[in-house]
Amino acid sequence: MDQQTLRQIEIPLEELASSTRGIRGCLLATADGVAVTHRNLNDQAEALAALSASSLGIGRRVAEVGGCGALQEVCFKGFEGWVSVVAVGNRAVLAAVAYEGCSIGMVMYYSRKYADEILGILDPEQARALEEREDTRDEEDQGSMRRTLQALASLESYSTSPADDDDPLYRDAEKHSSVQEFAREG
Amino acid sequence: MQEYVAKILVAGPVGSGKSTFVRTLSDTPFVDTDVLASEDIGKVGTTVGIDFGTMDVDDVRILLFGVPGQERFDFLWEVTCNGAHALVLLVAADRPACFVEAKKTLKFLQKFIDVPTVIGLTRTDLSEEWPPEEVGIYLGVPPDCVVNVDARSRESALETLRILFEYVAPKSNSLRSEGSFSLV
Numbered sequence: 001m002d003q004q005t006l007r008q009i010e011i012p013l014e015e016l017a018s019s020t021r022g023i024r025g026c027l028l029a030t031a032d033g034v035a036v037t038h039r040n041l042n043d044q045a046e047a048l049a050a051l052s053a054s055s056l057g058i059g060r061r062v063a064e065v066g067g068c069g070a071l072q073e074v075c076f077k078g079f080e081g082w083v084s085v086v087a088v089g090n091r092a093v094l095a096a097v098a099y100e101g102c103s104i105g106m107v108m109y110y111s112r113k114y115a116d117e118i119l120g121i122l123d124p125e126q127a128r129a130l131e132e133r134e135d136t137r138d139e140e141d142q143g144s145m146r147r148t149l150q151a152l153a154s155l156e157s158y159s160t161s162p163a164d165d166d167d168p169l170y171r172d173a174e175k176h177s178s179v180q181e182f183a184r185e186g
Numbered sequence: 187m188q189e190y191v192a193k194i195l196v197a198g199p200v201g202s203g204k205s206t207f208v209r210t211l212s213d214t215p216f217v218d219t220d221v222l223a224s225e226d227i228g229k230v231g232t233t234v235g236i237d238f239g240t241m242d243v244d245d246v247r248i249l250l251f252g253v254p255g256q257e258r259f260d261f262l263w264e265v266t267c268n269g270a271h272a273l274v275l276l277v278a279a280d281r282p283a284c285f286v287e288a289k290k291t292l293k294f295l296q297k298f299i300d301v302p303t304v305i306g307l308t309r310t311d312l313s314e315e316w317p318p319e320e321v322g323i324y325l326g327v328p329p330d331c332v333v334n335v336d337a338r339s340r341e342s343a344l345e346t347l348r349i350l351f352e353y354v355a356p357k358s359n360s361l362r363s364e365g366s367f368s369l370v
Contacts, residue, residue, distance in 0.1 A: 030224035032232050033258055050258040057219035057235035065217065090222050 001036065001122075008121045012114040013037060016094075019110040022102020024081065026111075027095045028088070028118065029053055041097065052085045052095040059085075073108060086111045089119040089126045188247035194347075195267050195299075196237070197291055198276035199284040200227045200255035203308040203337035205237045207276060208252040210343045212239025234259070236266055248347070257287070260294060267295055272350055273303040276337065277321060280313035289325050302355040303327060306335035306346050 001009075009028060016026050017039035025040035033053030038045040059074040076083040082098040084107055094115045098107045120127040196204045209216045219235030237252030251266050253259065267273075273295060277288045292303075305327060307318050322329035331354050336342040 031221040032223050032225070032234055033256070034224055046258065047261075050256075051261065053221065053234045054219075054254075054259060054262060055235075057221055057233075061217055061219055061235070 005121060006037065009118055010037060012117040012121075013039060016096065016110055016114040019114075020103065020106040022098045022104070022107050023096050023110075024099055025097045027052065027097075029093050029095070031056075031087075031090060031092055033093075036092065044097075048083075048095055048097075049093075052083075052093045056085050056087055056093050060087075073112070075104070075108065077104075082107065084108055084111050086115045088115045089123055089130060091119065091122050091126070094118065188242055189245040191247050191249060192271045193249045193251065193269055194272045194274060194350075195270040195295070196250055196252040196274045196276065197263060197267075197295060198255060198306075199278065199281070199287040199291065200232065201229060201281065202255065202276040202278045202284070202288075203306075204252040204255065204276055205233055206337040207274070207306070207308075207335075207343055208237040208239045208250045210337060210340050211241050211248075211250060211347070213241045214239060232256075236262065243347075255287075255291075257290065263291070263295060264298060267299050270299055270301055272301050272355065273299065274306055274346065274350065275303060275325075276306045276308050276335070277325075278309045279307045279316050279321075279334075280309045282316060285321065285324055292325060292327075302350060302358040303331060304346060304350040304354050305332040306337070307332060308335055308337050310334045311336070 013026060013028055017023060025038065025044075027038040027041055027045055027048055028036045029049035029052055030036060031053060033050035035045045035049035038048075041048060055074050055076075056071070060071040063069065063071040071087070073087075074085045076085075079100070081100045082102065082104055083095060084098065084104070085093055085095045086108075088094050094111055096107050096111045098104065116127065116130075119130070196207055198204055205218055205220070209218070217236075217238040219233055219237070220231040221234050223230060223232040233252060233254045235254075237250070239250045239252075241248045241250070251270070253262050253266050275288060275292055275295075278284055288305075305318075305322065305325060307316070307321055318332035318334060319329040322332040325332075333346055333349055334342075335346045
């Protein structure tokens with residue numbers, strides 16, 4: 001990694017370190033566990049780099065073998081704090097060490113956000129490819145949401161339309177409500 | 187259903203063929219934790235977690251655990267060697283510079299486990315300068331516990347295990363080799 005890239009990476013790392021109060025320190029390491037740069041971790045950085053890479057490597061297989069698909073993140077909870085590890089594409093890992101009382105959702109959110117930013121610096125091509133994949137996933141989500149809404153809307157139109165004995169859906173709804181009344185009357 | 191379980195740890199310096207060894211022998215889908223290597227180690231990927239494979243020999247199920255070679259992953263050596271019944275230490279014959287590292291790894295592991303150990307000298311097709319006996323002397327193990335192995339070939343890898351169980355284990359001083367197969 002050349003000096004210029006390294007300087008560029010310092011920016012998102014600094015932003016992550018100061019993004020939310022819960023974060024005690026953070027670290028960027030290569031995917032094979034060599035510390036690149038860190039904030040406030042000092043002696044722990046080298047060891048945490050290797051451990052983060054391992055945990056992500058193992059986590060990836062755990063998610064896969066467990067049938068959970070591609071791994072998004074690994075999160076460790078101790079009695080005195082948290083460590084979250086997210087992948088920076090296939091190039092690096094980003095670890096955040098957080099205090100016990102932190103809002104871990106915020107820590108994870110910012111970790112993910114800055115991991116994406118760092119990938120944009122390290123490997124723009126891969127970042128774009130991942131983003132596109134994310135977009136299609138979003139579109140799929142939106143598509144299914146639209147279908148659900150349409151289905152709901154059509155259901156509502158049934159309930160407001162005049163009674164139609166030939167309509168099975170309406171008949172069922174009718175039956176259902178009479179059953180409920182029956183139950184209430186005891 | 188196999189009656190006994192034997193856990194074998196596969197260790198050694200980077201690029202000595204540990205993952206290949208486990209993959210070659212495994213009967214079940216091989217689990218690896220390969221990632222892009224950031225250092226120039228002569229290959230694209232490197233293990234950061236564990237490699238895992240299993241194989242059945244008669245009534246023994248052999249569990250093969252491969253660990254990363256880099257010293258910064260020594261916490262994994264410590265965790266994974268726990269409960270191992272035997273150790274296969276692979277050393278690349280064409281990289282004598284790695285012998286030092288191999289010796290360090292062996293010394294580290296011997297602090298935690300005292301088990302039958304076989305040294306597999308890999309990549310001997312690339313260099314024949316280092317005969318097994320001399321590597322054995324350097325690593326401080328009996329020269330006859332060092333064998334040439336081609337990690338890519340199933341026969342060769344099986345031969346290493348055969349030597350481990352039929353030759354090294356019976357004459358090993360450690361009592362663990364005696365009871366190892368009756369565990370679990």
